[in-house]
Amino acid sequence: MAFGLSNRVKGIAPSPTLSIDAKTKELIAQGRDIVNLSVGEPDFGTPEPACQAGIAAIQEGFTKYTAVPGINELRKAIVKKLLEENGLAYEIDEIIVSNGAKHSLFNAFMALCNPGDEVILPAPYWVSYPEMIRLADAEPVIVLTDESTGFKLTPDMLQKAITPRTKALLLNSPSNPTGAVYSREELQALAEVIEQHEFYVISDEIYEKMVYGIEHVSIASLSEAMKKRTLVVNGFSKAFAMTGWRVGYIAADRMIVKAMTSFQSQTTSNPASISQRAAVKALDCFDTRAIELFNKRRDYVLKRLRGMPLIECIEPQGAFYVFPNVANIIGKSYNGTKIDSANTFATLLLEHANIALVPGEGFGAPNNIRISYAVSDQDLQKAMDRLEAFLKEVE
Template identity: 55%
Template sequence: MNRLSLRVSQLTPSATMSVDAKTKSLLQAGQPVINMSVGEPDFDTPTAASLAGIRAIANGKTRYTAAAGTPELRQAIAKKLQTENHLTYTPEQIVVSNGAKHTLFNIFLAILNPGDEVIVPTPYWVSYPEQIRLAGGIPVFVKTDESSGFKMTPQQLQAALNEKTKAVLLNSPCNPTGSVYSRNELALLGEILENHTAWIVSDEIYEKLVYNVAFTSFAEACPQLIDRTLLVNGFSKAFAMTGWRLGYLAAPPDLAKAVASLQSHGTGSPSTMSQAAGVAALQSLDTTMIQAFHARRDCLVKGLNQISGLSCLNPEGAFYVFPNVSAVFGKRYENRIIETAVDYAELLLEKQLVAAVPGEAFGAPNNIRLSYAVSMQDVEEAVRRIAAFHNMLN
């Protein structure tokens, strides 16, 4: 008898975590690796948020909260959504979870039955397909590429929709591509979805990290669909709070109630002191981090596009670039032929100590993902090393 369930036996390990583990092993061995594989801001949590968490501990606020989160944080999130996104939610429509990843997992468990389909544009964040499958659903991939700015078109959405479609997943700004849907682009997708019953799962975790463009929430662009929109956001990216594990859902009342009930039987409430930090974080966004990411992005994109064999779109958000490396497929590095992005990433790490994630992990086998959540010095050195790597190809 198999000791493990089919659901976990069929899981694909996270490629980003795998690359990060190899990178950290090299770092522990004293190798000067530039780790551009993991999406984690290299800034500290805002001081006000950290102090709020410390005060919560010092004042004995270390007990369980309501499964959906503290009234204070849910109210603060509702206020944020009203003020910044012009969306009206009551605190009862907010469910706070242990990170946006947990929020997404809750959603798929709450809405999917076996065989239900979820439309997922590619490239996609690595955990989307696995979470959908764990919940019994079937991811249906819609391929995008550089020609569309890595964005799903209304025509593609229309062609993918059918009677089995239970949800459509949107991620803007996007991990791994950095693409950002404009208000008009979202509205056009919304026009297609008006004639269907599917949920819209809108992952907006990189909302604050946009450059020279305006961010628009899906529900703001398509208010007629707010009763089918499941808005996902959190604190990890904009507030450099990855380890605090704090995300949230804004949803119609019935779905929010169902997710809160589900969470009560799974993890219970999120960390009490993290929630206290979250309230303070919403009042203390520091644009210094965003400005630094903007400058790093410009430096990295310019440098990569000057390297023969690379082409890289200029991302409008998040903190990743997603260069196309397929022009070097078939070329040789010493005695090894580069046939895939996996080969490219493995050799780049081995020979030049730059850690990247191969695009296969995101459903885009011609690309690699590089995170610029590293210092400007590391960005500049990474460009130099990648150029040196390409100079060795023949």
């Protein structure tokens, strides 16, 4: 039969975070007073110098195609950033800029994976990881972590997940959704296992600047051997509040970057010229006050959650999420409705408490929920008050 969609797209699950955000915004447009804690987007604006650079690019007519892997000016700035901030020495031809870090990740999977390959994926994971791995005809090998390990992969867990078909390990530190951050010692212990085998590491470091009381360490910086096999993924969405500008990048061995450049040339071509100019300026504009603000919000949410019944929550060390455990709520009822899952809990909160958050099923953690604290202090207080009142009605 000629008509019909491909099996590839029929098997894709929609992003639950974006679906909930869209539904929430629809309710807000209808006049509902919803506090949206569902989306991972900073609530402050893009740095003014970056905005002005984008405007200048338009005014100067810098609106044509650029080189597929990005303009030299931006790639040189990224090389400088990686050396000074991460202790990683790359050449310009080892950098490829794409349309957001999400696009960078997709390029990586498509460049590395063959049918039947396996990608080790610690859970909880960002919702798009397993879908992108499957789109590359590979298989995600889910390794479950929980609060007992701080939501982190241990060397023993990693060793047990490795097979002859392992093509890559995906590490996300700081983590979305858990806020977990791997220490230098924890990464070194993983590296000792990794170096005994032949597979890549895809290190998603998009939240690297959002750390609280702990340093961010790139696993690629531990040794030349680790750098050779690691693809460092980063971007501008989180640290510089440039979610809509769509600029991400990968630093990796030039053979891999060359392959991703060829792939990108046949799919999207170059990232937006205007956004690239803005990104150059953004790299010099990180405002550390954002970290102070997020840290304050994190502490406030943790304090409130730990004062509520039925919820348990460990302290995240990075990103801008908390990931409470709601297992004690599942099986109870709210106004006669049984709460049989985190998804049902989140639905009831949206319908009856006007709070939007993300249930853990999409992250591979059905006993948890994700709360973003990248919203105003006023909205956080309103949401916590509503959540506390809701929980008092659960029985």
